[in-house]
Amino acid sequence: MLKCLIVDDEYISREGLIDSLEWAEFEITIVGAAQNGVEGLRLFEEHRPDIVVTDVKMPLMDGLSMTKEIMNIDPTTKIILLSAYGEFSYAQEAIKYGVSYYLLKPVDEEELRNTIQEVVEEIRVSQALSSDKQITELFTAQKYVLCKNEELFIRIGDKDLFFEKMIVAQGFFRSKFIQIYVIPQGRMYPMLETLSKGFYSLSHQDGNLVEAYNEANKAFRSANFWQVDKETFHNVDQQWYKWKKSAKMRNDTIDMVTVTLLENTSGNRLQHLVQTLEGFIRVLKQFCGIDKEQIYFYCYELIHHLDERFFLFNDQNDKQRFKEHLYQNEVFEDLTSFLKREIIILFDTNELSPTDNKIISKVKNIIHEQYMENIGSKSIAEQIFLSPNYMGQLFKEVTGKYLNDYILEVRMKEAKKKLIETDKSLSVIAEEVGTSSQAYFTSLFKKVYQMTPKEYRRKIKKI
Structure with missing residues (x-):
C-alpha cells in the first residue's frame, strides 16, 4: 500500500479530501492529516508517505516551504499542491520546489481522482525500475529462474526440507520458520495436501521478476499478519476480489454495530457491546488473507462511525492517537484484541448520566437552532441517526421531560423574549417560533403561562 499525507489548515477541507475518494481503490492508505506545515513536516518524517496533498496558505509554515523541506528529505515524494490562488507566480514557485501537480480549490472530485491515478502509476513505474536489479539479484542468488505461469506460495510452519529444491526464500518471523516456494503449474494442490497451513498468490507475468516477487511478498505480508493455525489455505487474490465485492455488506455491518449499541445503553450494555464487537471480528475473519492495511482502514471506519454517534474522543488529537496505536498492531489477533479492549474502555468512560449526556446535548442544540422550523422527534432523530422512539x-430518562414538551418550552421562552423586546405582531411571532397559526400560538402560550400573549405583553409594559 502507498502512503498519503493530507495537509490543510481548514478542517472541512481536510476531511473533504479524505472522504472524497475511496483511497483503498488506489491501494493508498491515509497515514495522517495535519493543519499546518509544521505539523505536516513532523508527520512526514514520522510516516515517510509516498504522496503529500497540501494546501498553499497555512499558518506557521505554508505549503511551499513545507514542500521545500520534504524534497530535501526525500526528493522522490510526489507533491500535489492545492490553492485558491491561480496566479502564475504560485505555480512557478511550486515547479521550482519539485511539485508534481498543482490543483485549484475548490478541487473537482474527478480531477483529484485522475491526478491520484496518474501519481500512483508514476510511483509504480518508478518502484519497478528501481527494484528490478535488486530482485533479479535475489532470485539469481537462489539459483532459480522464474518461468511463465508459476504459482507463488508462502508457508508458515515447522521447517520441512522435502520441497527444498523449490524454495525461493526462507527465514524466521516471530520464531516461526517461513518458506516461499515457486511451484510449477499443476502441482499446487497436491502440495497443499502435505503442508500444514499457509497463503498463496498466483502470478501470470511471463517471467516478470518484479511482478512475481511482489506477488510473493503480498502473500508473505498476509501470512505474517493473519498467523492462521488451522489447516486452511487462502488465495490472496481471491480474498482481495471478495473484499472489493463486499463493500455494501461491510458498511451495513458498521451500521448494524452502531444501531445495536445505540439501542442498548443501560443494564446489560457491556454484554451487548462485547457480543456486537465479536460479531464484527467474525466478519473480518471472512477475509483472511487480505492486506492488513485494508483491515486497519475498516477498523478505523468503525471507530470514526461510533465517534460520530457517541462522542468517544475529547478532540481530533485523541482520535489520531488512537488511530496510530491501532496501526501498530502487526498481527490480526493483536489488532482485534486491541480494538475490542479499547472500545470497551471508551464506552465505559463515556457512560450516559443524567447530568452529562452528550447525545442529549446535541438534541438540545438542534432544538435551540431549529425551533422556528417544523421540527419533531422524527426530524431530530434523523439528524443524529437514532430511532425516534x-x-x-x-x-425523558436524562432530562425528566418529554421531547415535545421541551420543544414547546423553548418556543414559548423565545416567544416571551420577542413579546418583551419587539413590537412584532402576534402572527409574525407565531411564525418565528415555529407554530402554524396565531390562534394555535395563543392556545399554546396560554397553556404554558396561564395567560394569552396579549395579556402577557400588557402586563410587562405596566412594570
Whole structure:
C-alpha cells in the first residue's frame, strides 16, 4: 500500500479530501492529516508517505516551504499542491520546489481522482525500475529462474526440507520458520495436501521478476499478519476480489454495530457491546488473507462511525492517537484484541448520566437552532441517526421531560423574549417560533403561562 499525507489548515477541507475518494481503490492508505506545515513536516518524517496533498496558505509554515523541506528529505515524494490562488507566480514557485501537480480549490472530485491515478502509476513505474536489479539479484542468488505461469506460495510452519529444491526464500518471523516456494503449474494442490497451513498468490507475468516477487511478498505480508493455525489455505487474490465485492455488506455491518449499541445503553450494555464487537471480528475473519492495511482502514471506519454517534474522543488529537496505536498492531489477533479492549474502555468512560449526556446535548442544540422550523422527534432523530422512539425514551430518562414538551418550552421562552423586546405582531411571532397559526400560538402560550400573549405583553409594559 502507498502512503498519503493530507495537509490543510481548514478542517472541512481536510476531511473533504479524505472522504472524497475511496483511497483503498488506489491501494493508498491515509497515514495522517495535519493543519499546518509544521505539523505536516513532523508527520512526514514520522510516516515517510509516498504522496503529500497540501494546501498553499497555512499558518506557521505554508505549503511551499513545507514542500521545500520534504524534497530535501526525500526528493522522490510526489507533491500535489492545492490553492485558491491561480496566479502564475504560485505555480512557478511550486515547479521550482519539485511539485508534481498543482490543483485549484475548490478541487473537482474527478480531477483529484485522475491526478491520484496518474501519481500512483508514476510511483509504480518508478518502484519497478528501481527494484528490478535488486530482485533479479535475489532470485539469481537462489539459483532459480522464474518461468511463465508459476504459482507463488508462502508457508508458515515447522521447517520441512522435502520441497527444498523449490524454495525461493526462507527465514524466521516471530520464531516461526517461513518458506516461499515457486511451484510449477499443476502441482499446487497436491502440495497443499502435505503442508500444514499457509497463503498463496498466483502470478501470470511471463517471467516478470518484479511482478512475481511482489506477488510473493503480498502473500508473505498476509501470512505474517493473519498467523492462521488451522489447516486452511487462502488465495490472496481471491480474498482481495471478495473484499472489493463486499463493500455494501461491510458498511451495513458498521451500521448494524452502531444501531445495536445505540439501542442498548443501560443494564446489560457491556454484554451487548462485547457480543456486537465479536460479531464484527467474525466478519473480518471472512477475509483472511487480505492486506492488513485494508483491515486497519475498516477498523478505523468503525471507530470514526461510533465517534460520530457517541462522542468517544475529547478532540481530533485523541482520535489520531488512537488511530496510530491501532496501526501498530502487526498481527490480526493483536489488532482485534486491541480494538475490542479499547472500545470497551471508551464506552465505559463515556457512560450516559443524567447530568452529562452528550447525545442529549446535541438534541438540545438542534432544538435551540431549529425551533422556528417544523421540527419533531422524527426530524431530530434523523439528524443524529437514532430511532425516534429510542431518542424520546433517552431524552425523558436524562432530562425528566418529554421531547415535545421541551420543544414547546423553548418556543414559548423565545416567544416571551420577542413579546418583551419587539413590537412584532402576534402572527409574525407565531411564525418565528415555529407554530402554524396565531390562534394555535395563543392556545399554546396560554397553556404554558396561564395567560394569552396579549395579556402577557400588557402586563410587562405596566412594570
